[in-house]
Structure formats: structure tokens, C-alpha cells
Amino acid sequence: MSVRSWVVALFFLFGSLAAADERCFGCKDQPIIIASYDGKLEAVKELIKKGADINLPDWNLFDPSGSCPLAVAASQGHLEVAKELLKAGTQQGKQGEMREWRDDKGLTALMEAARGGHLEILQVLIKAGAFLNVADKDGLTAMMWATKWGRLEIVLELISAGAQLNLSDNHGLTAAMWAARDHRLEIFKALIIAESQLNLVDNDGRTAAMWAAGDEVFAEEIRKVFDDVKAPMPTPAPTPRPMFLEPRTPSPGGSTPHNDDLP
Numbered sequence: 001m002s003v004r005s006w007v008v009a010l011f012f013l014f015g016s017l018a019a020a021d022e023r024c025f026g027c028k029d030q031p032i033i034i035a036s037y038d039g040k041l042e043a044v045k046e047l048i049k050k051g052a053d054i055n056l057p058d059w060n061l062f063d064p065s066g067s068c069p070l071a072v073a074a075s076q077g078h079l080e081v082a083k084e085l086l087k088a089g090t091q092q093g094k095q096g097e098m099r100e101w102r103d104d105k106g107l108t109a110l111m112e113a114a115r116g117g118h119l120e121i122l123q124v125l126i127k128a129g130a131f132l133n134v135a136d137k138d139g140l141t142a143m144m145w146a147t148k149w150g151r152l153e154i155v156l157e158l159i160s161a162g163a164q165l166n167l168s169d170n171h172g173l174t175a176a177m178w179a180a181r182d183h184r185l186e187i188f189k190a191l192i193i194a195e196s197q198l199n200l201v202d203n204d205g206r207t208a209a210m211w212a213a214g215d216e217v218f219a220e221e222i223r224k225v226f227d228d229v230k231a232p233m234p235t236p237a238p239t240p241r242p243m244f245l246e247p248r249t250p251s252p253g254g255s256t257p258h259n260d261d262l263p
Contacts, residue, residue, distance in 0.1 A: 032056060036069040036085065039078035044069075048088045055089075055097050066103040067112075074121050075112035082109075082121050086128050099129055106136030114154050115145040122157055132163040139169030147178045147187050155187050165196040172202030180211040183218045189225045 032052040035043035048054060057066045070089075073081040089095040102108055110130040113122040122142075126132070135141050143163050146154035155175075159165070168174050173181070176196045179188035188208070192198065198208050212222045 030056070032069050033067075033072055036073040036078065036081050037076055039073070039076060039081055041078075041080050041084060044081050044084055048084070054085055054092065055094060055101060057103075067107075068098070068101045068103075068109070070098050071101060071103060071107065071109040071112050074109040074118060074125065075116055077116060077118040077121065079118070079120050079124070082124060086124065095128065099131065102136070106138075108134065108136075108142070110142045111136060111140070111145050114142040114151065114158070115149045117146075117149065117151040117154060119153050119157060122154055126157075126161050132158060132161060133167060135167065135169065139167075139171070141167055141169075141175075143167075143175045144169060144173075144178055147175045147184060147191075148182060150182070150184050150187065152184075152186050152190065155190055159190065159194045165191060165194055166200060168200070168202070172204070174200055174202075174208070176200075176208040177202055177206070177211050180208040180218075180222065183212075183215065185218070185221050185225070188212075188222065189228070192225060 032044060032047045032054065033056060035047060054070070055068050057068060067075070070082060070085045073085060086095070086098065089098045098109070100108075108130065110122065110125045110132070113125060132143075133141055135144075140148075141163070143155065143158050143165065144167075146158060165176070166174055174196065176188060176191045176198055177200075178184070179191060196208075201207055209219075209222065212219045
């Protein structure tokens with residue numbers, strides 16, 4: 001058989017496997033991942049009843065992300081599925097594991113909801129005690145993800161819930177810097193009103209205002225924002241900023257408050 005024939009044969013072999021279960025390869029409990037991804041509530045209920053692992057990681061050949069069912073449901077905006085999984089977590093005593101779950105990139109269910117703009121799921125996760133201020137492997141928090149994707153409602157909800165505003169990612173960028181960098185004017189204004197520190201500098205010595213300066217039109221809009229809130233344009237002030245990549249371990253017999261989840 002020629003090389004080309006082998007390639008074609010392998011293509012059809014793996015294609016058939018993918019068609020049978022495109023998000024699962026060799027994982028006996030993966031149907032709950034698929035049902036959660038597709039928003040099939042009754043299927044999720046039935047799988048939970050049959051003992052499916054609600055914290056099963058999505059390790060598979062085609063997309064080895066390591067996401068758990070809750071994170072998958074959150075990413076796709078399936079509110080009722082997320083509620084069902086959280087309820088099962090409470091009943092099984094696994095709510096702590098669900099709250100602290102990370103995929104291989106460090107993303108949590110809260111981050112998935114934040115970057116996807118799924119407000120109701122975000123609210124449910126916060127109520128369930130999700131950690132607001134933990135960061136992924138790039139140092140990005142839920143607040144930063146919401147800012148990067150322009151999710152104003154999510155940013156406002158996180159502010160209201162007490163999320164920290166001045167944490168920085170691995171490049172030293174805060175949420176305000178991301179807002180300025182990506183021209184998210186309304187989010188930038190919300191962060192100013194919430195009293196974000198705008199004189200912080202990133203790893204290259206740039207402030208949020210400096211990030212905005214690259215675009216004259218946007219820079220002018222930023223100046224108007226400062227005028228509107230009657231705040232002076234800040235001057236740079238290098239400030240050491242620790243990056244918190246892990247949640248504090250909850251004390252025995254109690255949980256860590258979501259608005260105080262960093263050392």
C-alpha cells in the first residue's frame with residue numbers, strides 16, 4: 001500500500017471515530033462533557049443519576065483542553081446545565097473541587113463565563129462561591145478576560161461582586177491597561193469610576209494612558225472620560241505588583257469568601 005493510501009485510510013479511520021464522538025476519544029465517562037457542551041439538560045441529569053463524574057476533565061485526542069463539564073457549559077452559555085452541575089456538586093460534596101477547577105491553561109468556569117459574556121452563568125457561579133481574583137497561566141483574571149472581550153456587563157458585575165481591579169498579568173497589564181489597549185472606552189470609564197489605579201505601569205513602563213496614546217481619537221476620548229469623572233490624568237508610578245496564580249486554600253470547616261480569595 002502506498003503512503004498516500006495509508007494517509008487516506010487513517011483519515012477515514014479517525015474521521016469515523018470523530019463522527020461517532022467528536023469530543024471524546026478513549027474516555028469512558030466523556031458523554032457528560034458532550035452533553036454539557038451541547039446544552040442537553042435532560043441528558044446531563046440522566047448521566048449524573050447514573051454516576052457520571054461531574055468533574056471529569058475533557059482530555060481527548062481532538063481538543064485536550066482539560067475542561068470540566070461546568071466550565072464547558074459556562075463557555076457555551078448553558079445556564080440550566082450549569083445550575084444542574086452545581087446542584088450535583090453540592091449534593092455530592094464536590095462544590096469545592098468545582099470552584100477550584102482549572103483546565104490546562106489555568107482557565108476556570110468563571111473565566112469561561114466572563115470571556116463568553118454569559119452574565120447569568122457568571123452570577124450563578126459567583127453566588128456559588130467562585131474565586132473572583134485567581135489568574136490563568138498567563139496571569140489573566142476573569143476581570144481581564146471580560147475586558148479583553150469587551151464584556152461591559154460582566155465587568156460591572158465583577159466590580160459589584162468585589163473583584164480586585166489592579167492585579168496584573170504576566171506582562172504587567174491591569175484590566176484598565178487592557179481596556180485602553182483594546183479601545184474599550186465604556187469599560188475603561190467603568191474602571192475609572194470604580195477607582196482603578198491608573199498610574200501603575202506594565203513590564204515595559206507603560207501606563208493605561210500610554211496604551212491609549214497610540215490612537216489620537218481614542219486618546220481624546222480617554223481625556224473626555226477623565227473630564228467627565230473630574231479626575232486628573234495620572235502620572236506613572238512604578239509599583240511592585242504580585243501576581244496571584246493560585247487561590248488560597250479554604251480553612252477546614254469553611255470556605256474562602258469570594259471577595260477575599262487572595263493572600
